[in-house]
Amino acid sequence: MIQHIPWDKLTFTGRFIFIEESVRGTSPNRLLFLIKCVFFMALDITLCFVATIASYRLLAWALFTPAERGFYCDDESIREEFKENTVPTLTLLGITLAGPFFIIVIANFIIKMRQQNMELAETFNRSTFVYLDYLAAFWLTTLSIDIIKCFVGRTRPNFIAMCAPQEFNDICIEHPEAFVPIAHCTTGWKKSRNSKLSFPSGHAAISVFSTLFLFFLFERLTETNF
Template structure:
């Protein structure tokens, strides 16, 4: 019976992620972005084409890999030292099972949030069709057909031969690098704040959080310096990633019991654990043992 519940849960999770992943593939392989026009004297579109400082593959490796590695490592340490949240009795055997289920519950939310962020990003890109700062460099508009006297140009005047680059140059808003990097690193920051407990070494945890957000900010800034996005595209992507992270942790989090939006925002500001311990203690005193039948215990660090 337990195995069936586990397999059913995994199947539902996979289907849920695929519901978001399949449209992303459709956007990338089939759809064409909105054909936005331009002014021939628009200097914001005249920047040179440059290679990515942070290529997409590196964003995926660090953005997805770093949080997952941290979860696997920290949960292993918490399980070994018996400081993690204990799972219900029927899943305590064998010994490795609580660790695997705990990691799965945290990582599945992270993967779903990443897919949701990318899905919303693609909708924005293909719906808005904003031109990248290097659009003219890859479009190579016909000079005779593109003069300032023509005003707003909506016709196809591009003479560039790389059709893929031209289409890609119409996907500036919002920045996918910004949305994904901010989501992944903010999620990692929240996870570290809630789960990583280093007695007498709080600054060590803060250093890890600073490193995480620095990676995200550097990625965002590189998109501007590489002329891949306008600053507004990066800001929009960053806000999108941050908003999805807050909502995902708020609605789906298993990091702490009964997590609230206020708790998440406080964790991002660095004050979450103090607030959680106070509110959890107050709720425990008022509710007594009610609602604790499904847990064998909760580890408490002072």
């Protein structure tokens, strides 16, 4: 867990939920309190999403570009046919972002049911703070992997199809064994950048991170609450 981040002071959930925790009594009041808890949780998570996506694009896309390693015209290892990922990136992000959220919330409500003295506000706070920890660590992992990919600059197996370098037609036809130090892609900025980010695997890194985070989370919850 990222314990040094003071979420209780940085979030709407932390600043307002405990203030209203004293609301007791009639069902309408309790229902209103529950609605506020859900609203502040959703607001904090949404703001965190916006901040992480914006900062990731600024840091990873604007400040870091893949290293140019060049390619040999006769290199058969970079001429594979272009195919979409077996697991699409959006699907992977949906699983690794939405899945842990529901797991964290359910786990904290199970703890609330086992500990009768645990207040509703504390349950929402813990769920929100732990998930924000997850998002912060997810952002750091993704950014680190992307930076490493840029420094390595390893071309993908489908580099020729993905990049369609201008030099492949200008140079390689006349000199099949030539080395091209810099490839000028003709397929657009996004594909050009992605064609040089083969290693390490971002999909594998995100999957491993998500699994390890949940593993250590459950280990800690088991030790402290069961």
